[in-house]
Amino acid sequence: MTDQSWLLPAIVGSSLGPGILIFFLREEQVAPRIALNLFGAILKVLLVGVAMHGFFQGENYEFRYAIAVDLEFHLRVDALALLFSVLSSVLWLVTTFYAIGYLKGSPNRRRFFGFFSICVTASTGIALAGNVVTFFIFYEFLTLATYPLVVHQGTKKALEAGRTYLFYTIGGGTVLFVGVVWLFVLAGSVEFGQTELLGELSGEQQLQLMLLFCVILSGLAVKAALVPLHGWLPAAMVAPAPVSALLHAVAVVKAGVFGIVRIIYDVFGIDLVRDMGMLYPLAGIAALTIVFGSLRAIAQDDLKRRLAYSTVSQLAYISLGVALGGGLATLGALVHLVHQGVMKITLFFCAGIIAETVKVHRISEMNGIGRRLPLTMGAFTVGALGMIGLPPVAGFISKWYLGLGGLQVGYGWVVPLLLLSSLLNAIYFLPILKRAWFCPPDGEWETHRSSPRWETPGMLLFPALITAALSVALGLFAASDWTVVKIALEIVESWFPHP
Amino acid sequence: MILLTIIHLPILLACLIPLMRRQPVLCGWLGALAALPAGVLAWSGLLWPELLFPDLFLGSVLVLDPLRLVFLALTGTLWTTAGWYARSYLADDTQAERFQFFFLLSMAGNFGLILAADLITFYGFFVLMTFASYGLVVHSGNQEAHRAGRIYIIMGLIGEVLLLSAMFLAVDATGGELRLDAIAPAVGESAQRGLICTLAFLGFGVKAGAIPVYFWLPLAHPVAPTPASAVLSGAMIKAGLLGWLHFLPLGEQALPTGSAVLILLGFGAAFGAVALGLCQQNAKTILAYSSISQMGLMTVLLGTSLAHPALWPVAGPTLALFALHHGLAKGALFLGTGVLPVCPVRWQRWFWAGMILAALALAGAPLTSGALAKYGFKEIIYQTDGSYAGLLLLLLSLSSVTTTLLLAKFLRVLWRGKPPPAHGSFHGLGIPWAALMLLVALGPYLAVVHFNLPLTLPEYTPGLWLDGLWPIGLALLILVFFLRFAPKTWRTASVPPGDGVVLFERLITSIRSKIPFSWGDWWDHEFLNFTTLSDRIIDFESTRSVVNRIEPRLGVWAVFGFILISLILGFVLLLL
Structure with a gap:
C-alpha cells in the first residue's frame, strides 16, 4: 500500500486553506477570492472522488496525530464517512457558485466567504473523524464557524437569531462535551467502530451507560433539531439563502444526525442500544x-x-x-x-x-x-x-x-x-x-x-x-x-x- | 426499446413545449403525435417479452402481455383521438401550451403504468398520471374548476396514501420482491390479506370511481376541457381497474367475503350512479355518473372472479374487453358533446346516429361492442354454478335498462339543453370523433379476433337478440311513460354534482362558521410554540437576572462554606 496518508488532511485542508487565505485578501479583491473559493471547492470534490475510488478498490485511508497522551487526532475513511463527505463536498461546490451569484455586490463578502469555507472544513472533518474526540472538535468548530454566517446581514433580527442559534448550539455542545468526557473516562479514547469497548461494560454499568447515551444524544439532538430542541432552526432562517441552504441541507443539521448515526452504530453498537431500551x-x-x-x-x-x-x-x-x-x-x-x-x-x-x-x-x-x-x-x-x-x-x-x-x-x-x-x-x-x-x-x-x-x-x-x-x-x-x-x-x- | 419509446415520447415532447412558444400549430399536434406510436403498436397486436432496466428506479421491468395489450389499445386509441381533437378544441386557448404539457405527462403516466411489470415503476407512473391530470382538471381556471381540482387532488392524495400502504404491506408479504406478478400470490398467502385487499381496493377505487370514494369524479371529469374529459373518463379511470387486477389475489385464492363485498359495491355503484345521474342537468356530468355505473359493473365481474379463481383465465380477458368497450364508447360520447355546437345542420343526422350507436353500445344492444362484453360477462356467470347466478343475470339485465335510461337522459339533455360553448372547427373536432366512432364499432371485435383473447364471439340466436333488446325496449317504455305521466317536480329533480361531497362541504362550512378555529392560529399558539417558549427561557435578560440574584448570595460565607465542604466530601467519596 502506498503511503496516501496525506489525502485525508488534504480533503479537510482544501477548504480550510482558501478560507484562511480569503481573510488576508482585501474586500474589493473579488476575482482572487472567487478563484480561491472555486479552487478549494473543486479540489475538494476531486480529492473526495479519489478517496472514494480508492476506498472501493480496497485502499485504507487513515491519518493519526497524537495531540496528547491517549488523545489522538484521527481521520479515516469508511463508507459512512464517504457518504457524508461526498454529500457535503458536492453540495458545497454548487452552493459556492450560488453564493457568489447571490452576494454579488453586497458588503462583507470577505468575512462571509472566509467563514463559509471554514464551515465546510468542519463538516468534512465531522465526516472523516475517526474517533469521538476528533468528531467533537470539528462539531464545535462548526458551531463557531456558522455563527458569523447566520448573523451576516447584521440586522437586529439577524443578531437575535444568531443569539438564539448560539444559545442552542453552545448549550448542546456543552452537554455533548460532558458526554464525550464521560465516555473518555469510562472507556478511553473510543474509535468509531470499536463497539466492543462499551459492550464489555454493559453488564455492570448498564445504568451509567444509559445515562451517558442520553447525555450524548441530547447534545446531538440540538443540531439534529429534534423536538423540543429545534427552536434555533426556524430562527436561523433569517440568514442569507446560501447559508440557509448549507445549514439545512449539508452542514449543521446533518452534523447532528450524522453524529446520532455514529454514536448508535459505531460507539455503542446497535445491539447494546437496543438492549438498553x-x-x-x-x-x-x-x-x-x-x-x-x-x-x-x-x-x-x-x-x-x-x-x-x-x-x-x-x-x-x-x-x-x-x-x-x-x-x-x-x-x-x-x-x-x-x-x-x-x-x-x-x-x-x-x-x-x-x-x-x-x-x-x-x-x-x-x-x-x-x-x-x-x-x-x-x-x-x-x-x-x-x-x-x-x-x-x-x-x-x-x-x-x-x-x-x-x-x-x-x-x-x-x-x-x-x-x-x-x-x-x-x-x-x-x-x-x-x-x-x-x-x-x-x-x-x-x-x-x-x-x-x-x-x-x-x-x-x-x-x-x-x-x-x-x-x-x-x-x-x-x-x-x-x-x-x-x-x-x-x-x-x-x-x-x-x- | 419500443416500449420505452412509447413512454418516453410524451415526456420528451412535454419537455420540448417551452421551446415551442412561437409554434402553436406544431404544439397543437404534439398530443396526437405522442400517442400515435402506442396506438399503432397496440393494434398491431405484437406482444413484447420482458425488458429489464436494472438501473431505473429500483430495477424497472416493462412488458406487453395480452392483458396489457388490450389496455394499451384502449389508451393508445383514446389519447391519439383526444390529442387530435384537442388541437382544434384548444386552438384559441391562451393557455394551450400548459394544457398540452399536462396532457402529455398524464399520457406518459397512463402508458407507463400499463406497461410496467414491477411495482415501483407502476406506482411511479400512476403518481405521474394522478398529479399531471390535476393540470387538466383545473385548466379552465374558473372557480368551479378550482373546486373540482381541490377535491380531485385531496381524493387523489388519499388514494396515493392508501395505495402506498397497500404496497408496503404487499412487499412485506412478498419478502422484498417487487415484480407485479409476484404481488397477487403473496397477497393471497399473507396473514394481512384482508387489510391489503381493502387498502388496494380503496386506493385504486379513487381512480376507478368505486363506492365510497367516487364523488370527485362527477365534479372533475366534466369540468376539464372536453378532450381531457374523454381521457379521464375513458382511459385514466381504467388505471384503477388495472391496479385491482395486479393487487387482488385473482386466480389464486377464493375470497368469498371479498367477492360478496365487491359484488354488492359494484351493483350499488351500477344502480346508484344511474339514480344520481338521472338527477343531473349537465350532459358531461351525466356521462361521468355513467362511468361510475359502468365501473360498478366491472367491479361486479371482478367480485365474481374473486370467488372463482378457476375462471380467471377467461374472466381476466373479459374484464379487459369490457374496459376496452366502455372506454372507447365513453370517449366517443364525451368528444361528441364538443362536436355538437360546431356541427353544421347537414351533418347533424350523422352526428346523432353516431352518438346513438355509442349509447346503444354501452347499453349492450345486439351487434355492438357492448353485446360482446355482456355476452362474455354472462358466460362467466353461467360457469360459476352458484346459487346467485340467476340473481346476478337478472341484475345485469336490469343494469342494461338503467344504462339505457341514463344515456337517454344524456342525449335528451344534449339535444334540448343549453348548448355548451363552441370551441374549434367542425373538421378539427368531427374527424377525430368519427375515427373514434369507427373503433367503437369495430375495435372490440378486432381485439378478440386479432389479439387471440380466449373468448368466444356470440352467435346471434333469436334468444340472444331478445336478451339484448328487451332491456332497451323496457327502458324506452319507461321513458315514454315518465315523460307523459310523471309530475313535473319529478322531472326537474336535481342533486348537486358530486352528491356526497357537497353534504360534506356544507358540514365543514357550518362547523367552521360555528367554531372560530384556524389551523394557523392553533399551531402558532404560544403554548405549542417551543421557539417562543425556549426564547423566553434563554432570554438574556431573565437569565442574567437569575445569575445576578444568585451571585450576592454565593458571597455569603455560610453558603460558600457549605458548598465547599460538600464538594470536598464528594471528592473524598469518589476517591474511596
Missing part, C-alpha cells in the same frame, strides 16, 4: 418531531420559515430510521441523509431566487409566479414533490425503505406515520405549487431582468436546476451502481450482516 424512546421523539414539524410548517406564511419547519420534520425521518434499528430502516435513513440534502438545498436555492428576483418572501404573494420564474418554480416543484415522497424524485426512495424497514422490525405504526407525514407535506407544499402555476398573478411582476438571457442570473438559476436534476436522477436511477443506495447498502451490510 433506548431505541424506542428515540423513535418516539423522532415520530413526534415528524408530525410536529409538519404541523408547524402548515401555519407558516413566510416561505423560508415553512421550509425550515419542513426541515425539522424531514430530518427526523433520519433519526427515525436509525432508531428503528433494522437493516432496511437504517438504509432508508442513510439514503435520506443525502436525498433530503439535495432536495432541500434545491428548495432553499429557489426561495433565495424568488426573494432576490421578485422580492417575494410570503407564500400568499406567490400567485402566478410560475409565469415570471418558470425554471425556478420548475426546480421548486421537483423539490416539493420529492419532499412529499413522490416518485421519481429521490424522496420516494428513502420513504420506501423507511416504510419497509418499519415493517421489517415489526413496527407497523411507521407506515401510517410516514403516510401521515406525506399528507402533511402535501398540505403545505401543494398549495404553493398551485399558486405558482394555476393562479393568475395579483399584479404585474417586476419585469426588470438582471440577466439578459435567463429569468434570473445564471449563477443563481443553474445551481438550483442542477440540484433539482440531481434529485430526480437520484430517484430515477436509484438502483444503478454509483448512487447513494449502493453506498448506503454497503454501510448497512457492515452493521447488519444479514439485512
Whole structure:
C-alpha cells in the first residue's frame, strides 16, 4: 500500500486553506477570492472522488496525530464517512457558485466567504473523524464557524437569531462535551467502530451507560433539531439563502444526525442500544418531531420559515430510521441523509431566487409566479414533490425503505406515520405549487431582468436546476451502481450482516 | 426499446413545449403525435417479452402481455383521438401550451403504468398520471374548476396514501420482491390479506370511481376541457381497474367475503350512479355518473372472479374487453358533446346516429361492442354454478335498462339543453370523433379476433337478440311513460354534482362558521410554540437576572462554606 496518508488532511485542508487565505485578501479583491473559493471547492470534490475510488478498490485511508497522551487526532475513511463527505463536498461546490451569484455586490463578502469555507472544513472533518474526540472538535468548530454566517446581514433580527442559534448550539455542545468526557473516562479514547469497548461494560454499568447515551444524544439532538430542541432552526432562517441552504441541507443539521448515526452504530453498537431500551424512546421523539414539524410548517406564511419547519420534520425521518434499528430502516435513513440534502438545498436555492428576483418572501404573494420564474418554480416543484415522497424524485426512495424497514422490525405504526407525514407535506407544499402555476398573478411582476438571457442570473438559476436534476436522477436511477443506495447498502451490510 | 419509446415520447415532447412558444400549430399536434406510436403498436397486436432496466428506479421491468395489450389499445386509441381533437378544441386557448404539457405527462403516466411489470415503476407512473391530470382538471381556471381540482387532488392524495400502504404491506408479504406478478400470490398467502385487499381496493377505487370514494369524479371529469374529459373518463379511470387486477389475489385464492363485498359495491355503484345521474342537468356530468355505473359493473365481474379463481383465465380477458368497450364508447360520447355546437345542420343526422350507436353500445344492444362484453360477462356467470347466478343475470339485465335510461337522459339533455360553448372547427373536432366512432364499432371485435383473447364471439340466436333488446325496449317504455305521466317536480329533480361531497362541504362550512378555529392560529399558539417558549427561557435578560440574584448570595460565607465542604466530601467519596 502506498503511503496516501496525506489525502485525508488534504480533503479537510482544501477548504480550510482558501478560507484562511480569503481573510488576508482585501474586500474589493473579488476575482482572487472567487478563484480561491472555486479552487478549494473543486479540489475538494476531486480529492473526495479519489478517496472514494480508492476506498472501493480496497485502499485504507487513515491519518493519526497524537495531540496528547491517549488523545489522538484521527481521520479515516469508511463508507459512512464517504457518504457524508461526498454529500457535503458536492453540495458545497454548487452552493459556492450560488453564493457568489447571490452576494454579488453586497458588503462583507470577505468575512462571509472566509467563514463559509471554514464551515465546510468542519463538516468534512465531522465526516472523516475517526474517533469521538476528533468528531467533537470539528462539531464545535462548526458551531463557531456558522455563527458569523447566520448573523451576516447584521440586522437586529439577524443578531437575535444568531443569539438564539448560539444559545442552542453552545448549550448542546456543552452537554455533548460532558458526554464525550464521560465516555473518555469510562472507556478511553473510543474509535468509531470499536463497539466492543462499551459492550464489555454493559453488564455492570448498564445504568451509567444509559445515562451517558442520553447525555450524548441530547447534545446531538440540538443540531439534529429534534423536538423540543429545534427552536434555533426556524430562527436561523433569517440568514442569507446560501447559508440557509448549507445549514439545512449539508452542514449543521446533518452534523447532528450524522453524529446520532455514529454514536448508535459505531460507539455503542446497535445491539447494546437496543438492549438498553433506548431505541424506542428515540423513535418516539423522532415520530413526534415528524408530525410536529409538519404541523408547524402548515401555519407558516413566510416561505423560508415553512421550509425550515419542513426541515425539522424531514430530518427526523433520519433519526427515525436509525432508531428503528433494522437493516432496511437504517438504509432508508442513510439514503435520506443525502436525498433530503439535495432536495432541500434545491428548495432553499429557489426561495433565495424568488426573494432576490421578485422580492417575494410570503407564500400568499406567490400567485402566478410560475409565469415570471418558470425554471425556478420548475426546480421548486421537483423539490416539493420529492419532499412529499413522490416518485421519481429521490424522496420516494428513502420513504420506501423507511416504510419497509418499519415493517421489517415489526413496527407497523411507521407506515401510517410516514403516510401521515406525506399528507402533511402535501398540505403545505401543494398549495404553493398551485399558486405558482394555476393562479393568475395579483399584479404585474417586476419585469426588470438582471440577466439578459435567463429569468434570473445564471449563477443563481443553474445551481438550483442542477440540484433539482440531481434529485430526480437520484430517484430515477436509484438502483444503478454509483448512487447513494449502493453506498448506503454497503454501510448497512457492515452493521447488519444479514439485512 | 419500443416500449420505452412509447413512454418516453410524451415526456420528451412535454419537455420540448417551452421551446415551442412561437409554434402553436406544431404544439397543437404534439398530443396526437405522442400517442400515435402506442396506438399503432397496440393494434398491431405484437406482444413484447420482458425488458429489464436494472438501473431505473429500483430495477424497472416493462412488458406487453395480452392483458396489457388490450389496455394499451384502449389508451393508445383514446389519447391519439383526444390529442387530435384537442388541437382544434384548444386552438384559441391562451393557455394551450400548459394544457398540452399536462396532457402529455398524464399520457406518459397512463402508458407507463400499463406497461410496467414491477411495482415501483407502476406506482411511479400512476403518481405521474394522478398529479399531471390535476393540470387538466383545473385548466379552465374558473372557480368551479378550482373546486373540482381541490377535491380531485385531496381524493387523489388519499388514494396515493392508501395505495402506498397497500404496497408496503404487499412487499412485506412478498419478502422484498417487487415484480407485479409476484404481488397477487403473496397477497393471497399473507396473514394481512384482508387489510391489503381493502387498502388496494380503496386506493385504486379513487381512480376507478368505486363506492365510497367516487364523488370527485362527477365534479372533475366534466369540468376539464372536453378532450381531457374523454381521457379521464375513458382511459385514466381504467388505471384503477388495472391496479385491482395486479393487487387482488385473482386466480389464486377464493375470497368469498371479498367477492360478496365487491359484488354488492359494484351493483350499488351500477344502480346508484344511474339514480344520481338521472338527477343531473349537465350532459358531461351525466356521462361521468355513467362511468361510475359502468365501473360498478366491472367491479361486479371482478367480485365474481374473486370467488372463482378457476375462471380467471377467461374472466381476466373479459374484464379487459369490457374496459376496452366502455372506454372507447365513453370517449366517443364525451368528444361528441364538443362536436355538437360546431356541427353544421347537414351533418347533424350523422352526428346523432353516431352518438346513438355509442349509447346503444354501452347499453349492450345486439351487434355492438357492448353485446360482446355482456355476452362474455354472462358466460362467466353461467360457469360459476352458484346459487346467485340467476340473481346476478337478472341484475345485469336490469343494469342494461338503467344504462339505457341514463344515456337517454344524456342525449335528451344534449339535444334540448343549453348548448355548451363552441370551441374549434367542425373538421378539427368531427374527424377525430368519427375515427373514434369507427373503433367503437369495430375495435372490440378486432381485439378478440386479432389479439387471440380466449373468448368466444356470440352467435346471434333469436334468444340472444331478445336478451339484448328487451332491456332497451323496457327502458324506452319507461321513458315514454315518465315523460307523459310523471309530475313535473319529478322531472326537474336535481342533486348537486358530486352528491356526497357537497353534504360534506356544507358540514365543514357550518362547523367552521360555528367554531372560530384556524389551523394557523392553533399551531402558532404560544403554548405549542417551543421557539417562543425556549426564547423566553434563554432570554438574556431573565437569565442574567437569575445569575445576578444568585451571585450576592454565593458571597455569603455560610453558603460558600457549605458548598465547599460538600464538594470536598464528594471528592473524598469518589476517591474511596
